[in-house]
Amino acid sequence: MKVCKFGGTSLASAQQLKKVAAIVQADTSRKIIVVSAPGKRFDQDIKVTDLLIELSTAALTGQDIQKPLRQVMERYEQIARELNLGNEVVTLIENDFLQRLLADPSHPVLFADQLKAGGEDNSAKLLAAFLDSLGMSADYINPLEAGLVLNDFPDRVRVMPHSYERLSSLRKKETISIFPGFFGFTESGRLRTFERGGSDITGSILAAAVKADLYENFTDVDCVFAANPKIVENPIEIQQMTYREMRELAYAGFSVFHDEALMPAFKESIPVCIKNTNNPEAAGTMIVAERQHSKRPVTGISADSGFSTLYVSKYLMNREIGFGRKLLQILEDEEISYEHIPSGIDNLSVILRNHQLSPGKEARILHRVKHELEADDVHIRGDFSMVVLVGEGMHNTVGLAARATDAIARTGANIEMINQGSSEVSLVFGVLKHDEEKILKELYKEFFSPVYSY
Amino acid sequence: MKVCKFGGTSLASAQQLKKVAAIVQADTSRKIIVVSAPGKRFDQDIKVTDLLIELSTAALTGQDIQKPLRQVMERYEQIARELNLGNEVVTLIENDFLQRLLADPSHPVLFADQLKAGGEDNSAKLLAAFLDSLGMSADYINPLEAGLVLNDFPDRVRVMPHSYERLSSLRKKETISIFPGFFGFTESGRLRTFERGGSDITGSILAAAVKADLYENFTDVDCVFAANPKIVENPIEIQQMTYREMRELAYAGFSVFHDEALMPAFKESIPVCIKNTNNPEAAGTMIVAERQHSKRPVTGISADSGFSTLYVSKYLMNREIGFGRKLLQILEDEEISYEHIPSGIDNLSVILRNHQLSPGKEARILHRVKHELEADDVHIRGDFSMVVLVGEGMHNTVGLAARATDAIARTGANIEMINQGSSEVSLVFGVLKHDEEKILKELYKEFFSPVYSY
Numbered sequence: 001m002k003v004c005k006f007g008g009t010s011l012a013s014a015q016q017l018k019k020v021a022a023i024v025q026a027d028t029s030r031k032i033i034v035v036s037a038p039g040k041r042f043d044q045d046i047k048v049t050d051l052l053i054e055l056s057t058a059a060l061t062g063q064d065i066q067k068p069l070r071q072v073m074e075r076y077e078q079i080a081r082e083l084n085l086g087n088e089v090v091t092l093i094e095n096d097f098l099q100r101l102l103a104d105p106s107h108p109v110l111f112a113d114q115l116k117a118g119g120e121d122n123s124a125k126l127l128a129a130f131l132d133s134l135g136m137s138a139d140y141i142n143p144l145e146a147g148l149v150l151n152d153f154p155d156r157v158r159v160m161p162h163s164y165e166r167l168s169s170l171r172k173k174e175t176i177s178i179f180p181g182f183f184g185f186t187e188s189g190r191l192r193t194f195e196r197g198g199s200d201i202t203g204s205i206l207a208a209a210v211k212a213d214l215y216e217n218f219t220d221v222d223c224v225f226a227a228n229p230k231i232v233e234n235p236i237e238i239q240q241m242t243y244r245e246m247r248e249l250a251y252a253g254f255s256v257f258h259d260e261a262l263m264p265a266f267k268e269s270i271p272v273c274i275k276n277t278n279n280p281e282a283a284g285t286m287i288v289a290e291r292q293h294s295k296r297p298v299t300g301i302s303a304d305s306g307f308s309t310l311y312v313s314k315y316l317m318n319r320e321i322g323f324g325r326k327l328l329q330i331l332e333d334e335e336i337s338y339e340h341i342p343s344g345i346d347n348l349s350v351i352l353r354n355h356q357l358s359p360g361k362e363a364r365i366l367h368r369v370k371h372e373l374e375a376d377d378v379h380i381r382g383d384f385s386m387v388v389l390v391g392e393g394m395h396n397t398v399g400l401a402a403r404a405t406d407a408i409a410r411t412g413a414n415i416e417m418i419n420q421g422s423s424e425v426s427l428v429f430g431v432l433k434h435d436e437e438k439i440l441k442e443l444y445k446e447f448f449s450p451v452y453s454y
Numbered sequence: 455m456k457v458c459k460f461g462g463t464s465l466a467s468a469q470q471l472k473k474v475a476a477i478v479q480a481d482t483s484r485k486i487i488v489v490s491a492p493g494k495r496f497d498q499d500i501k502v503t504d505l506l507i508e509l510s511t512a513a514l515t516g517q518d519i520q521k522p523l524r525q526v527m528e529r530y531e532q533i534a535r536e537l538n539l540g541n542e543v544v545t546l547i548e549n550d551f552l553q554r555l556l557a558d559p560s561h562p563v564l565f566a567d568q569l570k571a572g573g574e575d576n577s578a579k580l581l582a583a584f585l586d587s588l589g590m591s592a593d594y595i596n597p598l599e600a601g602l603v604l605n606d607f608p609d610r611v612r613v614m615p616h617s618y619e620r621l622s623s624l625r626k627k628e629t630i631s632i633f634p635g636f637f638g639f640t641e642s643g644r645l646r647t648f649e650r651g652g653s654d655i656t657g658s659i660l661a662a663a664v665k666a667d668l669y670e671n672f673t674d675v676d677c678v679f680a681a682n683p684k685i686v687e688n689p690i691e692i693q694q695m696t697y698r699e700m701r702e703l704a705y706a707g708f709s710v711f712h713d714e715a716l717m718p719a720f721k722e723s724i725p726v727c728i729k730n731t732n733n734p735e736a737a738g739t740m741i742v743a744e745r746q747h748s749k750r751p752v753t754g755i756s757a758d759s760g761f762s763t764l765y766v767s768k769y770l771m772n773r774e775i776g777f778g779r780k781l782l783q784i785l786e787d788e789e790i791s792y793e794h795i796p797s798g799i800d801n802l803s804v805i806l807r808n809h810q811l812s813p814g815k816e817a818r819i820l821h822r823v824k825h826e827l828e829a830d831d832v833h834i835r836g837d838f839s840m841v842v843l844v845g846e847g848m849h850n851t852v853g854l855a856a857r858a859t860d861a862i863a864r865t866g867a868n869i870e871m872i873n874q875g876s877s878e879v880s881l882v883f884g885v886l887k888h889d890e891e892k893i894l895k896e897l898y899k900e901f902f903s904p905v906y907s908y
Contacts (some may be wrong), residue, residue, distance in 0.1 A: 016894070053711055064517065099843075101795065111763060244800070247769070247799050247800055248798060248799045248800075250799075251772075251799045260770060260773070263769060263770060266769055267769075287519060315697075315701070315717060315720055315721075316717060318705075318791060318793060319714070319791065320791070321786055321789060321790070321791045322782075322786050324782050324792070324795070325779055325782035325783055325785075325786055328776075328778050328779035328782065331779075332775055332776045332779055334774070337772065337774070338773045338778070339797070340773060340796075340872055341778070341795045341797065342794075342796075342798050342874065343793075343794050343795065343873065344702060344878075344879065344880050344882075345701050345702045345704075345705045345880065346698070346701055346702075356865065395868075396865070396868060397864055398868050399859075399860075399863035401855075401859040401862075401869050402859035402860040402863040402874060405855040405856035405858075405859045405860075405861075406852075406853075406856045406859075406860065408855075408856070409853035409855075409856040410853055412852060413852070414849075414850065414852050415855050415874070417874060418855060418872045418873070418874040418881075419796055419797065419872070420796065420872040422870060424798075425798065426798050426799065427872075428798075
């Protein structure tokens with residue numbers, strides 16, 4: 001059986017729901033359908049989730065809630081009308097939102113969670129009603145009853161391990177299950193939501209729970225491209241890649257998936273396929289545990305800006321057992337996670353994302369490194385970009401680093417950092433932000449244009 | 455004024471002491487002379503320090519001490535005889551060793567220290583007597599009286615900060631001070647020695663204490679070469695390099711200096727010159743705090759084997775604040791210092807020296823990483839070599855990494871690890887041991903042969 005997840009654009013309008021229905025109907029193994037809230041119909045449109053955030057803010061601050069509630073309901077009403085679903089489901093949805101507005105407002109975060117989750121929940125009810133109207137046997141599934149159990153507030157939300165056992169019974173259902181993404185419930189029945197984009201996680205959890213043959217993730221692109229199509233003209237499509245490649249690409253700019261979304265599927269080695277609701281015939285991109293190496297050593301190239309480096313030097317640093325650990329402890333005290341730690345003999349740099357820093361944190365870090373670690377020099381530089389070459393075949397390709405560094409040299413850019421050697425599937429370059437685009441283009445040319453590659 | 459340190463080969467024979475005397479006489483600013491124990495006169499010869507270790511072992515284990523003591527005394531006697539110094543100094547030296555043999559044997563390490571230190575101490579007395587006999591006004595300096603104070607047993611030996619103040623009075627002496635290297639005394643008057651090669655440290659401490667204009671380190675090579683002359687034919691001489699370059703080169707195979715030796719000189723920015731006792735006219739290699747960049751971006755290339763990598767992978771590792779710190783804590787618990795930590799997205803490697811590992815440590819580390827850090831995969835690989843390109847001019851040379859990786863690709867070898875980006879003066883490659891030599895040769899050709907370079 002297959003678990004299919006449809007993203008916001010796939011549920012944005014009646015026309016889109018018809019495409020979803022056709023996709024579900026075309027393959028009887030598509031038995032579990034996870035849905036997002038209705039997304040944008042056009043570029044300037046507002047997602048239902050954003051309308052719901054507005055509604056919850058209005059309710060919490062004592063402002064008028066009629067207008068934002070109307071905006072939300074209009075989206076559902078319009079879809080129901082155009083699909084000829086009648087008033088029953090619309091009333092059901094409206095009552096649901098009114099019920100949510102009565103929730104306890106003393107925890108603003110939990111109150112907002114209640115409203116936001118309504119986007120997905122009612123999207124699921126609407127799709128179930130539509131499939132039913134088409135004569136397909138489909139049930140809306142309540143995550144509380146189905147057993148999608150989350151840990152308790154206020155810890156960072158995560159799924160509890162026993163959820164998988166409970167959710168596995170969905171496998172036995174004869175009918176098609178329509179499951180709202182994005183939220184679950186604590187043991188005590190309190191609703192909590194994942195981070196934004198969390199419907200991908202719900203789909204991944206369900207795929208793992210029912211041990212699906214495939215987790216199909218429907219979005220609005222045909223596939224994952226080997227490089228950002230906004231920068232590289234007509235990049236090639238990636239037909240297949242491994243989880244590791246996906247993760248390494250996602251690190252710097254490939255935002256197809258929410259960061260943690262693939263974890264449950266990864267743990268059960270369930271293949272994932274990224275497909276296009278608007279063009280379901282396209283093969284899409286398969287993400288698998290292992291794949292045969294292609295002739296091309298590089299699978300994709302990603303690039304992202306917004307990195308800083310914390311540079312620390314101290315004479316005889318590398319004789320000092322515990323130096324690195326103490327430095328990382330200082331970062332941990334500031335709740336900072338880091339990306340890389342390139343090191344010389346008496347110095348090291350910590351590469352981290354700019355959003356991890358603030359003037360206060362920077363000042364405290366610099367002070368502590370200088371005084372507690374007695375560093376000779378410590379400073380922070382911003383304006384870095386990371387460019388990452390990813391490919392399972394890279395590790396044993398002699399001369400690959402030479403081709404990459406040659407290509408970068410051709411652009412006239414300086415390489416600030418190189419990190420290779422752990423993952424075996426990636427080669428990371430730190431460059432100055434203003435060099436990022438030209439480097440990405442030249443690397444793409446080197447590894448993917450027909451003249452240069454294999 | 456200048457502080458001069460002479461190594462073991464410079465004091466191995468009467469002929470060598472004559473060279474030392476000529477060097478001291480040639481420049482009146484050479485006022486403080488630090489000496490090692492007599493070293494090897496020929497390839498199969500035994501250093502006096504090794505004879506003294508034998509002597510101390512014999513004394514501690516109740517074996518015959520006459521023969522090893524004879525061997526030691528013969529070395530000093532022969533030098534004294536050939537320099538026509540008469541019996542007085544020989545008797546002084548013999549009494550000194552006999553006195554040392556009466557030391558308290560209950561601490562075998564301290565007992566051995568007493569005997570080993572006699573090598574340098576009596577070398578200093580002999581040189582002072584010889585310079586005196588030449589009409590040069592020279593005094594043997596007792597480190598206890600001069601105030602070279604060390605921390606207490608059993609902590610790792612290091613100089614106490616107030617030593618510098620006490621030793622600074624040597625600057626005022628009219629006569630030439632002959633100072634034995636390698637040892638000092640605790641506040642309570644207990645003798646302790648530095649690690650082997652520690653006379654370099656004594657010289658560096660004295661240079662810092664008297665704020666010398668130059669610290670001349672006399673050895674048996676004309677200079678430091680840009681690459682190991684045992685592997686590269688006729689490598690060029692390095693005329694000048696910075697402390698940083700020296701440190702980075704020393705890291706992988708350039709063993710001109712004891713690791714910590716330059717620290718005191720470095721802190722006072724005292725220039726260091728490596729010179730040849732057997733060819734004092736050669737300019738030698740200057741080690742300075744800062745230098746003008748030469749046209750050549752690379753100053754030297756070193757290579758060393760004996761490295762291992764500890765590889766750890768865990769899905770979503772880089773979202774987990776504290777992961778790296780916990781890993782380093784496990785290594786710290788095993789008293790292991792590491793060299794580099796190249797990292798991918800969900801994995802990292804720790805590069806460390808093989809001698810830091812043992813089967814027991816490896817097993818404990820693997821077990822803890824697997825279970826405490828819940829790693830998906832962890833393993834250790836040996837047989838790595840590190841090849842390091844060093845040069846102050848490297849950082850801003852566009853295309854340098856490309857030239858280096860091209861050169862390595864020409865050898866057909868695979869690059870296992872690249873680390874660049876912190877030090878700005880080095881580029882480190884991890885390669886398999888069996889590829890080390892050919893890579894070193896090719897990199898030398900690329901950056902130093904007249905055809906290729908600048």
